[in-house]
Each structure stands twice: as C-alpha cells, then as structure tokens.
Amino acid sequence: MNEIAATMRGTRFMDHLDRLENESIEIMREVAAETRNPVMLYSVGKDSSVMLHLAQKAFHPSAPPFPLMHVDTTWKFKEMYRFRDEAAKRAGMRLIVHINQQGVADGVGPITHGSAYHTQVMKTESLKQALDLYKFDAAFGGARRDEEKSRAKERVFSFRSETHAWDPKNQRPELWNLYNARVRGRESMRVFPLSNWTEADIWQYILREDIPIPSLYFAAERPIVHRDGMLIMLDDDRLPLEPGEAPQMLMVRFRTLGCYPLTGAVLSTATTLEEIVRETLGATTSERQGRVIDRDEASAMEKKKREGYF
Amino acid sequence: MDDAMQDTRAQDRATPLAYAGAAAGGMLRFLTCGSVDDGKSTLIGRLLYDSKQLFEDQVSTLERDSRKHGTAGEEIDFALLVDGLEAEREQGITIDVAYRFFATERRSFIVADTPGHEQYTRNMATGASTADLAVLLVDARLGVLTQTRRHAFIASLLGIRHLVLAVNKIDLVGFDQDRFDEICADFRGVVDNFSFTTVTPIPLSARFGDNVTSRSENTPWYAGPTLLEHLETIEVDNDLADRPFRLPVQWVNRPNLDFRGFSGTIASGAIRPGDAVTVASSGVRSTVARIVTYDGDLDRAGPGQAVTLTLADEVDCSRGDILVRPEQRPEVSDQFSAHIVWMSETPMLPGRVYLLKIGTRSVAASVTDIRHKIDVNSFQQIATKSLALNEVGVCHLSLASAVAFDSYEENHRTGAFIVIDRQSNATVGAGMVQFGLRRATNVHHQAMTIDKAAHIRLNGHRPFVLWFTGLSGSGKSTIANLVEAKLYSLGYRTYALDGDNVRHGLNKDLGFTDADRVENIRRVAEVAKLFSDAGVLTLVSFISPFRAERQMARDLMPPGEFIEIFVDTPIDVCRQRDPKGLYRKADAGQITNFTGISSPYEAPVNPDLHLETVRADPVELAERVVKFLIDREEE
Incomplete structure (x- = not known):
C-alpha cells in the first residue's frame, strides 16, 4: 500500500468511505434481488470503474449477476475502447456495446452536427434504443448528486416511464434504505449507487482500493489545440483543424472522459494517483466544467435528463 | 478528539472493515427544514460557500444566475445554488428534497434540503428518515409558526434526537436578544412534547453569515457555538453495535453448489464466526461458519457492514428473513401498531390491501383500524376514518403473513416500512412500528417435523x-x-x-x-x-x-x-x-x-x-x- 493510502486508513475519511461503500453495495444487491433484468451502464470513466469495483464486492464470490453495457458514440478516446474491453474481461462480465446505427448511417458526429445534436442522437436516443432492445427493467448509472444541481434531487432508484422520461415533480418518496424498485410493463428504473459520493470520495476510494482507471486521467504530454476556452486533444485524424490552429504538446490530464472532441483537458503535472487526489482536493473548478454539453445554460442538464439522458 | 476515540481507532486498524458505520464521527447527515422564505436554501448555500466547497465556475454561474433570477439585488443569492430545478427557480420555492455535500477537516456532511411548503411535508419526512440531526429554521420576525410545530413533530416522529433551532434573519430584528429569547421560550413550549436529546438555539443570518461559520460581532450576548461548530462537534449517539444482532437477508449468494451465502447489511449488533444464529420467522437455528467479503473473511462484523454469512447447516432462509441471535429474538407477528405518514393524494382507507416493504421483506397488508390521527398543530388525537396526504395516524395493520420486526424506537432499520400502492406501484406512505399485536407477539414459530x-x-x-x-x-x-x-x-x-x-x-x-x-x-x-x-x-x-x-x-x-x-x-x-x-x-x-x-x-x-x-x-x-x-x- 502506498503512503497516502496507508495514512488515510487511519483517518476519519475511512469511516466515511466505508459508509459510502456499504451503502452502494446494499443498493446493488437490492437491484439484483428486486428487478428482473438489470444492466450496468459502463462509460469507461472513473465513476464507472468505482461502480464496477463495488459490484464485484457486492456479489463476491459470485460474479455480478448482470451484464455491462457501453453506449458507444464512436467518438470516445481510443484508449477508452481498449480499457473497456479489458475491464469487462477482468470482471468476468458480459459486455454489451450498443451503437445507434441510424446515427452512424446519417453520419452524425460532434464536429459536423454540434455537441447537442450528437449527444441527443448518439447517447440519449442510443441508450433508449438499447434499453428497449434488451428489455432491461433496471439500469445502473454512475451519476453522483454532487455533479450538478438537478441531480441533487434525483432518487437513488429513479423511476422512468415507458418512454424513459424522468418526471422531477412526480418522484417516489425515498425513505430510509427502503427502495421501491417496482415497475410495470415497459417502465424501468435508473439506479444510482454512487448518489452520495463526491468527486473527492471517488478519487480517495480509487486510491485506497487501487482501482484501475484509464491512463487519460494521469498527466502526460498530449497533442492539444485550444478551442472555445478548452484544451481539446487530437486523439485521431477526425478532428479538422481550424485556420490558425496548431496542435501543441502539453502536459495535461482529464478529469472526466467523454467524446474526445467534447472533453476538455486540464493542465497538470499529476502523474500518480496521490498527486491527482491532492490536486482534486485543492481544485478550484468543478469537473463538469470540462464538458461542452453542460455549458449552454444552467438548466441544460435537467432538460437532457427529462429526455432520458443519464 | 478525545483519547477514548483514539483508542477505538487503534483497535479499528487491527480489523480495518470492522468499524464501518460504528464510528459516526466521520459523517453527519442532517436536514434543514422550516417554512417558506425562512431561508433554508440560503443557509445551505452559505455553508457551502463559507466552507469553500464551491468551485470557481459554480461561483460564476451563481453570480450570473443571481443577476437573472435572484432576489438579493446585486448580492449573491445563495438560494440559487441549491434550488436545482427550473420550475423552482422560476417560482422561487424549493419543491423537492435535495441532497448537498460538504466536508470540513473535522467531518463530512450530507445535507437534505427539505421544503417548507405545507403540501410538500412528505419530503420533510423523507429527508428526516436518514438524518441524525435537524436544523429547523424560523424567521426571527415571525417566530414559531404552525409549520415549525409540524416540523418539530415530524423530526421527533422519525426518531431524530438532535435539533438545532436556527433563528434566522436575526439582522432584521436588529440582533435583538429579547426577541431571540422570546422565540426560544415559545419553542421550548413546543419541544416539551417530545424527547429530543439536545435542542440548540442559534441566532444567525444566513444572508450575511452571522454565526453560520464564524462568530458574529453583532450578537455579543450569544455565547454558544456557531452553526458549523455545533455540526462539527456534536456527538450523535450511535449505540447500534450494542443492540441485538439483526441481519435482514437481502440476497442469497449462490455461485455454485458448494457455496450458499446470505448477503445483507447488518442493521445492528455484531457477529463472529461460531456464533449461533436463528432465522427469526421460522425459528430454525444454525451457526455462523464464515463472514465473507471481497476483501477476505472477517473475524467480526458490525452495524452498517454489507457482508455475506455462510452457515454451518443447510437451513431454509431467503430474502426477507432476518438472521438474529437465538437469545435476542425480534417480535414475529402478522399484526402490529404503527405510526403512518400518508404521502399520496389518494387517501388511505382501512381494509384496502397495500404492499408493505419492511426491511427486505415485501408483504401484502391492510390497515384494520385507524386508532386516531394526530393534529400536527395541537398534537391532539382525533378520530378518523381515513388518512389524507400529509396526515399522520396511529394504525393497526394486518399482514398477509407474519414478519419479524422491532419497534422503530429500538431499531430504525427493522422497524421502518414503506407502503406501496399495488396498482400504481407508487410509494404512498411511510410507517414506523410501535409494537406487535395480539397472539402472534412473542409466540415464535416452532420448526415442524412433519412439514x-x-x-x-x-x-x-x-x-x-x-x-x-x-x-x-x-x-x-x-x-x-x-x-x-x-x-x-x-x-x-x-x-x-x-x-x-x-x-x-x-x-x-x-x-x-x-x-x-x-x-x-x-x-x-x-x-x-x-x-x-x-x-x-x-x-x-x-x-x-x-x-x-x-x-x-x-x-x-x-x-x-x-x-x-x-x-x-x-x-x-x-x-x-x-x-x-x-x-x-x-x-x-x-x-x-x-x-x-x-x-x-x-x-x-x-x-x-x-x-x-x-x-x-x-x-x-x-x-x-x-x-x-x-x-x-x-x-
């Protein structure tokens, strides 16, 4: 065990992380027991990594009794695909990859169609397609309440109508640890086992548990262009340079992972988990700042969620 | 930190997972409640802001939104920080419970921000169900209102032991000590009806920060702690480890024919391999063989830990059963008396069959008798034939089959239940068991030889x-x-x-x-x-x-x-x-x-x-x- 993790073991933080861990495990077991056909949405990011790790804990010595599903927009960082396949293999879980083929046929992408439309077609619509196709009645997501205002009000077990819509004004009261997972017909549940975790908790837990995460989270020299106040990495040759733009090798890392043309990097020298934790605890901007899709207006996320975005 | 606590810590390190949840010092869950415009959201926003939990981009969004929707003129409107949903921002009221997170060097906090609007009282009960402490706001100008009494009542009903009376907007009464004392005296008249362990009144101004995170110069007559200081240091009783062992079985873990484990989160008490256990509802006995976790077997497990037990014998036990110690059995009955908070527009009717979820058990049940409802203003008992939205009643329930339970007062996790409508699947009520009724109480099932x-x-x-x-x-x-x-x-x-x-x-x-x-x-x-x-x-x-x-x-x-x-x-x-x-x-x-x-x-x-x-x-x-x-x- 590394030094910081060893120190952390003796501090009150561990009580806090243990409480969160136990709560998440309880939530996952509840889903396994109460729903017919659950799936875990796996987006390859750090939160997904923590969620997958917790699932392995929850059902040990059994493998988690549900598959992983990645809703692939086809614009993820190359490394994310490699990491995804390895992670599923390590966990001994079936991996479903779903791509909105109609979107592909229509050539939808973030550069040609803009971030909002791309996200709508390749992520939101695609997710609904996949849930319908496999008839999942419960889907785990890694969203946290501290991420964004509208998420702060979402239940752990979040009811979705037959059309996957979320009605923020008509949510089921959620008391104690007594989750109501009951649905009928094509209704479903989105379940958020990390609801009560913060970004700092996630990093401290990754450090404590030594959870594998993609190397994009660690600082390295990467080819970067400045665009709309964000640092965008040239991950492949699909991102056309605008006049006057020239890629620059910069020491950067990512705080969240998404479609690479929409995901801003931060300047950083943190090449170890300990350094990332230190940087995160002292961070002055929130992690979602690195996402183009949230920046349009403050209630952007709430709109997307009502439509069925995770 | 006192020495006793450090000693506990040293023991914990020997068995790293054995202290989860037992040492509550690490995390405090509290809720804020009060009437509309008492400034709950502003107070939470202020706590986040003053404890430096806000990122630069959140502050700039806040400043922009303050200009657009704010009610605080040119100043930052902290309420906008926590009033999450669009509709609320437009109407200027909080309509649903929201959870906030912040941490100081001493503690991490989960805050449930619950609305004061009368028709949303059910959300207050929701927030209270997981809280260790309640911060109850009153407007210094208005003092104790009907809603204040109601919220004190619900906090007490849901078993919250610690109350803070935040006398907000103290600046608007000129930081007047007499006014503060008057409100405290009124409030004492309210809480005398209940059994809170601590009641702490604090004069403060959420908008300007007086006595929130730093001591105010405007209230030299006030010698008590600031709100944050109080939240950081209050000892929240947690004697769950000393209570009888309860493991509600959540999921039977059966990876292959050689392994059969009972997974669940320990509600109270502690367990070691070799301890005798009984399936509460059937009376079947066995012995704990192993306490299995992903991180290896444990030699002891306690409250709050999500574990998997294997038993020495093949016993009939499944989701919904509770594993207990043979000498510390819970009540087993198909009838009990309970407080019910009704949460649906459709009234509760005696005789109608609902689904009840208690622990990990779901069972059909109906109310056989509403003993009375409780007027939340006068705390008087009133006869009634039904319970409407936001009403609280004492009811007798009859269940389709016997379940094991404790009184809510003894154990929240084995004494709480939710009521589910069987047609819509909506959660329509929340209940807290008082005691079992009639014959089934304490008559434990004999495991039959001829089954x-x-x-x-x-x-x-x-x-x-x-x-x-x-x-x-x-x-x-x-x-x-x-x-x-x-x-x-x-x-x-x-x-x-x-x-x-x-x-x-x-x-x-x-x-x-x-x-x-x-x-x-x-x-x-x-x-x-x-x-x-x-x-x-x-x-x-x-x-x-x-x-x-x-x-x-x-x-x-x-x-x-x-x-x-x-x-x-x-x-x-x-x-x-x-x-x-x-x-x-x-x-x-x-x-x-x-x-x-x-x-x-x-x-x-x-x-x-x-x-x-x-x-x-x-x-x-x-x-x-x-x-x-x-x-x-x-x-």
Whole structure:
C-alpha cells in the first residue's frame, strides 16, 4: 500500500468511505434481488470503474449477476475502447456495446452536427434504443448528486416511464434504505449507487482500493489545440483543424472522459494517483466544467435528463 | 478528539472493515427544514460557500444566475445554488428534497434540503428518515409558526434526537436578544412534547453569515457555538453495535453448489464466526461458519457492514428473513401498531390491501383500524376514518403473513416500512412500528417435523388452490364439483370450500358490506392455505368480487400454487338462470349489496384460466381446468 493510502486508513475519511461503500453495495444487491433484468451502464470513466469495483464486492464470490453495457458514440478516446474491453474481461462480465446505427448511417458526429445534436442522437436516443432492445427493467448509472444541481434531487432508484422520461415533480418518496424498485410493463428504473459520493470520495476510494482507471486521467504530454476556452486533444485524424490552429504538446490530464472532441483537458503535472487526489482536493473548478454539453445554460442538464439522458 | 476515540481507532486498524458505520464521527447527515422564505436554501448555500466547497465556475454561474433570477439585488443569492430545478427557480420555492455535500477537516456532511411548503411535508419526512440531526429554521420576525410545530413533530416522529433551532434573519430584528429569547421560550413550549436529546438555539443570518461559520460581532450576548461548530462537534449517539444482532437477508449468494451465502447489511449488533444464529420467522437455528467479503473473511462484523454469512447447516432462509441471535429474538407477528405518514393524494382507507416493504421483506397488508390521527398543530388525537396526504395516524395493520420486526424506537432499520400502492406501484406512505399485536407477539414459530414436503410425499401430488371467481349464478360451484369429481377419480386428495357452506359455519358472523366481504375472503384464503400446507388440493368457489382480496389470497400461497379461474358469465345470463332466486329478490330491492347490482364485481385482469360459460358446457370447461392443472404440476 502506498503512503497516502496507508495514512488515510487511519483517518476519519475511512469511516466515511466505508459508509459510502456499504451503502452502494446494499443498493446493488437490492437491484439484483428486486428487478428482473438489470444492466450496468459502463462509460469507461472513473465513476464507472468505482461502480464496477463495488459490484464485484457486492456479489463476491459470485460474479455480478448482470451484464455491462457501453453506449458507444464512436467518438470516445481510443484508449477508452481498449480499457473497456479489458475491464469487462477482468470482471468476468458480459459486455454489451450498443451503437445507434441510424446515427452512424446519417453520419452524425460532434464536429459536423454540434455537441447537442450528437449527444441527443448518439447517447440519449442510443441508450433508449438499447434499453428497449434488451428489455432491461433496471439500469445502473454512475451519476453522483454532487455533479450538478438537478441531480441533487434525483432518487437513488429513479423511476422512468415507458418512454424513459424522468418526471422531477412526480418522484417516489425515498425513505430510509427502503427502495421501491417496482415497475410495470415497459417502465424501468435508473439506479444510482454512487448518489452520495463526491468527486473527492471517488478519487480517495480509487486510491485506497487501487482501482484501475484509464491512463487519460494521469498527466502526460498530449497533442492539444485550444478551442472555445478548452484544451481539446487530437486523439485521431477526425478532428479538422481550424485556420490558425496548431496542435501543441502539453502536459495535461482529464478529469472526466467523454467524446474526445467534447472533453476538455486540464493542465497538470499529476502523474500518480496521490498527486491527482491532492490536486482534486485543492481544485478550484468543478469537473463538469470540462464538458461542452453542460455549458449552454444552467438548466441544460435537467432538460437532457427529462429526455432520458443519464 | 478525545483519547477514548483514539483508542477505538487503534483497535479499528487491527480489523480495518470492522468499524464501518460504528464510528459516526466521520459523517453527519442532517436536514434543514422550516417554512417558506425562512431561508433554508440560503443557509445551505452559505455553508457551502463559507466552507469553500464551491468551485470557481459554480461561483460564476451563481453570480450570473443571481443577476437573472435572484432576489438579493446585486448580492449573491445563495438560494440559487441549491434550488436545482427550473420550475423552482422560476417560482422561487424549493419543491423537492435535495441532497448537498460538504466536508470540513473535522467531518463530512450530507445535507437534505427539505421544503417548507405545507403540501410538500412528505419530503420533510423523507429527508428526516436518514438524518441524525435537524436544523429547523424560523424567521426571527415571525417566530414559531404552525409549520415549525409540524416540523418539530415530524423530526421527533422519525426518531431524530438532535435539533438545532436556527433563528434566522436575526439582522432584521436588529440582533435583538429579547426577541431571540422570546422565540426560544415559545419553542421550548413546543419541544416539551417530545424527547429530543439536545435542542440548540442559534441566532444567525444566513444572508450575511452571522454565526453560520464564524462568530458574529453583532450578537455579543450569544455565547454558544456557531452553526458549523455545533455540526462539527456534536456527538450523535450511535449505540447500534450494542443492540441485538439483526441481519435482514437481502440476497442469497449462490455461485455454485458448494457455496450458499446470505448477503445483507447488518442493521445492528455484531457477529463472529461460531456464533449461533436463528432465522427469526421460522425459528430454525444454525451457526455462523464464515463472514465473507471481497476483501477476505472477517473475524467480526458490525452495524452498517454489507457482508455475506455462510452457515454451518443447510437451513431454509431467503430474502426477507432476518438472521438474529437465538437469545435476542425480534417480535414475529402478522399484526402490529404503527405510526403512518400518508404521502399520496389518494387517501388511505382501512381494509384496502397495500404492499408493505419492511426491511427486505415485501408483504401484502391492510390497515384494520385507524386508532386516531394526530393534529400536527395541537398534537391532539382525533378520530378518523381515513388518512389524507400529509396526515399522520396511529394504525393497526394486518399482514398477509407474519414478519419479524422491532419497534422503530429500538431499531430504525427493522422497524421502518414503506407502503406501496399495488396498482400504481407508487410509494404512498411511510410507517414506523410501535409494537406487535395480539397472539402472534412473542409466540415464535416452532420448526415442524412433519412439514409440507412430508405431506406432499405421502399424498403423491402437489397441492394447489383452484380459486373460482365470478358472479352469483355464474356456474362456479357446478364446474368446481365436476373438477373435484374428476380429480378424485385420478387419485388427488381434494377439498371444496364453497361460499354457502363456509358462510353457514366459520363465517356466519359476517354480512355483505365491503368490510365483511374482505374479511370473508381473508378467512377463506387462510383456510385454503392450511389445507394447502396439509398437501390437499383445495377448490374455492367464492364470488370474491375484489381484485385486491384475490391478490391477497394469491400472495398467501407459494408462487404457482394459486390458480385463479374466472367463471365468466354475463350478468343477464346469470339473472336468467337465477338458480337460487337471488337476482329476483335483488332486483326487487329485497337484498342490498348484491354483487353485480348494488355492489361492484371487479373482473380478473389476467386470470390463470378464463372460462366463458356461454361458449362451452360445464363438463368441457371442467376438463380444461383438469388439463391445466396436470400441465402445471408437470412444470
């Protein structure tokens, strides 16, 4: 065990992380027991990594009794695909990859169609397609309440109508640890086992548990262009340079992972988990700042969620 | 930090996972409540801001939004930080419970921000259910209001032990000590009705920060802690580790034939390998073999830990059971008294069957009696026939089968339940058990030597309950008699329960009101269950007009054993046949509450068998029933 993790073991933080861990495990077991056909949405990011790790804990010595599903927009960082396949293999879980083929046929992408439309077609619509196709009645997501205002009000077990819509004004009261997972017909549940975790908790837990995460989270020299106040990495040759733009090798890392043309990097020298934790605890901007899709207006996320975005 | 706590910490390190949840110092969950415009959201925003939990981009969004929607002029409107949803921002009120997170060097906090608007009181109960402490805001100008009394009541009802009275907007009364003292005295009059462990009044201004995170120079007369200081240092009692051991079984872990583990989160008490345990509802005993976790086996586990136990013997135990120590058994009963907070627009009615989720157990239940409701303003007990949205009542409940529980006061996790509407699946109520009722209390099940399986072996067939439902005169008894004769000739042990023969004996005290019809079916279903336990194939021919009661009967039996047969005859045909002359009397007004005429019949939506008597003769229909049964038995 590394030094910081060893120190952390003796501090009150561990009580806090243990409480969160136990709560998440309880939530996952509840889903396994109460729903017919659950799936875990796996987006390859750090939160997904923590969620997958917790699932392995929850059902040990059994493998988690549900598959992983990645809703692939086809614009993820190359490394994310490699990491995804390895992670599923390590966990001994079936991996479903779903791509909105109609979107592909229509050539939808973030550069040609803009971030909002791309996200709508390749992520939101695609997710609904996949849930319908496999008839999942419960889907785990890694969203946290501290991420964004509208998420702060979402239940752990979040009811979705037959059309996957979320009605923020008509949510089921959620008391104690007594989750109501009951649905009928094509209704479903989105379940958020990390609801009560913060970004700092996630990093401290990754450090404590030594959870594998993609190397994009660690600082390295990467080819970067400045665009709309964000640092965008040239991950492949699909991102056309605008006049006057020239890629620059910069020491950067990512705080969240998404479609690479929409995901801003931060300047950083943190090449170890300990350094990332230190940087995160002292961070002055929130992690979602690195996402183009949230920046349009403050209630952007709430709109997307009502439509069925995770 | 005191020395005793450090000592505990040293022990914890020896078994790193054994202290989860037991040392509550690491995390405090609290809720804020108060009336509209008391400044709850502003207070939370202020706590986040002052404890430097906000990122630069969040502050800049806040500043931009403050100019657009804010009510604080040129200053930052902290309420915008936490009023998450668009509609709330537009209306300027918080409409749903929201959770916030912040941490200081001393503690991390989860805050439930709950609305004060009267119609959303259910959200306050929701926030309170997971909170260790409540911060109750009052506006210094307005003092103690109806809602203040209500919120103190709900906090007490939900078992919160620690209360902070945040006398907000103290700047608007000129930081006046007399006003503060007056409010404190009023409030003491309110909380004297309850048993809070601590009640801490603090004069503060959320908008300007006085006594929130730093001591105010404007209130030199106030010697107590700032709000944050109090939240950081208050010792929240947590003696769960010393209470009786309770493990509600959540999931049976069965990766292969060699491993059978019982997964769940320990509600209270501690356990070690070698300890004797009992399945609370059945009384079956065994010994803990291992405490299995992903991080290796434990030699001890305590409250809050999500573990998997394996037992030394193969015992019958599944989701919904509670593992306990043999000498510390919970109550086991199918009837108890409880406080219920009603959360639905549709009122709660006694006799209606709901689904109750208590621990990991879901069971059909109905309220047999509302003892009284509690006026949240006067705390007086008032007689009532139903509970409306946001009303709180003391109720007697009857469950379809016995469950193990503790009183909520003893153990929140084994004494709390939610009430679910069986049609909409909505959560419509929250309940807290007071005590078990009548016979079942403390009469623990004896594990029977001659059990159902033994009866089945002797009889040579599985038991079923064939439940014939339909209008009076639809042909239920005719078909049931033919089915029974056929089954008898095939060697089945059978018994027929008929509406008329049972009403002449067991149920002769019952009439035909809705309430009596419900009780009539409940008794018949219980009798059918006893026959079924004896391995006998039971044929029940009852009108059984209500879906809810037929569902209740189905839920009594193991899955697949209850077969609902809808004997479907149009009412005109029944009236024509009128084998007992009842329709004639009903039409003449000589019989009240006659099903199909003056009392409703709720036809089955998805019966196992649908027999249309106008399309086939009874012999043919009886053969269909027998064939269905034989197919079902071979499944």
